Amino acid sequence: MTGKTAPHLWLRHEDxxxxxxxxxxxxxxxxxxxxxxxLTVEESPQRIFPIEEYEAVGARVAPAGSWVSAPPGTVVLGLKELPDQPAELTHRHIFFGHAYKQQPGAAALLRRFAAGGGALLDLEYLVDEQGRRLAAFGYWAGYLGAALAVLHHRDRLTAPLRPTGKDELDETLRPAPGDEEFTALVVGALGRSGRGARAALTTAGAEPTCWDLEETRDLDRRALLAHDVMVNCVLATTPVPPFVREEDLDDPARGLRTLSDVTCDVGSPLNVLPVYDRTTEWTDPVRRLRKEPPLDLIAIDNLPSLLPRESSTDFSAALLPQLLDFPAGGAWTRCLDRYHRACRELGIEEGDSAHA
Known part of the structure; x- marks a missing residue:
């Protein structure tokens, strides 16, 4: 990155x-x-790092939401969904768009980019030549997905959920006198999220059953349903038979009591847990799917935000080399190509792509 070719990066406030x-x-x-x-950084009272720390290292400060009037050519950087306005997006945006697997609202988002001549550079598709993601929150998502499942199973989960630090979380996770043993299954155990889930369960004193591609290729549904706790860490890229079906919820032999869906692909045809229609929230993190025998669901789609300092530090360290190489890096070209392909697949005609 040089002064002549470096982009104007605009770190936005999260709505x-x-x-x-x-x-x-x-x-x-x-x-x-x-x-x-x-580098411009928007003010954001909820961000784990105060704006003064960015200002101290030479970033310019802007009001929250002011990215909408940023100069042409600015690259807007965030994490989660954009507000509904403006209707036309003129900038390149880097964030998790969740728009390429037929999720609800995906087509509308892509049309906003196409109408404004901007582009989505989706962080989920920032990958190397072998298709491996270069920056991800997966480990901490898995860790928290398993941690919340354990705390709920032990009747120690309190709402609303509040951000914490890993040391404090681990203190609540460790088994206490009187805690009963339980069986746990991690599906997708070899990926980033799976590794995080396994680590949290180990801290909780459990030795989880670990399934990955080999075990899910020929699914032993009876064995799956025999576990007390299941943590789903599978991010499907092609359709596969569901791991848990509606009829499984009504199986009188079902031992499964707590289901934590780290992936949260609700609404997508690639969802491997099509037994719920909406995610759960910090204010109400657990949803009962069945009363008898009881089965509770945890499906929070921004789990790492509960450990914001640790997860942000790890993600930023992985993303930094890619930002230093922006826009020349091949990974960004692959991101942009994926956006254009998604528009073509939906029959969306792109407008002036001067900024893309």
Missing amino acids: RTTERRTPVVPDDARRLVEAGAD
């Missing part, structure tokens, strides 16, 4: 009130500025 994370922490913001990036 979602429960979003505490950031894709760039102050230490990495300093490295971007030192490398010649023009």
Whole structure:
């Protein structure tokens, strides 16, 4: 990155009130500025890192939501969903768009980009030449998905959920006198999320059953339903038979009592747990799917925000080399190609792509 070719990066405030994370922490913001990036950071009272720490390393400060009037060519950087306005998106945006697997609202989002001549550079599709993601929150999503499942199973989960630190979370996770043993299954155990889920369960004193591609290729449904707790960490990219079906919920032999869906692909045809129609929230994190025998669901789609400092620091460290290489890196070209392909697949005609 040089001063002549460096982009204007604009770190936006997150509209979602429960979003505490950031894709760039102050230490990495300093490295971007030192490398010649023009960095603007929006004020955000909920972000785990205060705005003063960004200002101290040379970033410019802007009001929350002011990215809508940022200069042409600005690259807007965030994590979660955009507000509904403006109707036309003129900038390149880097964030998790959740728009390529037929999720609800996906087509509408892509049409906004096409109408404005902007582009979505989806962080989920920022991958290397082998298709491996270059920056992800998966480990901490899995860790928290399993942790919440354990706390609920032990009747120690309190609502509303509040952000914490790992040391404090682990203290509540460790088994206490009188805690009964339970069986746990992690599906997708070899991926980032699966590793996180296994680590949390180990901290909780459980030795989980670990399934991955081999075990799910020929699913032993009876064995799955025999576990007390299941944590789903599978991010399907092609349709597969569901792991848990509606009829399984009514199986009188079902031992499964707590289901934690880290992936949260609700609404997508690729969803491997098509037994619920909406995610759960920090204010009400558990939803009962069946009364007898009881089965409770945890499906929170921004789990790492509950450990905002640790998860942001790890993600930012992985994303930084890609931002330093923006826009020349092949990974960004792959991101942009994936956006254009998604528009073509939906029959969306793109407008002026001068900024893309």
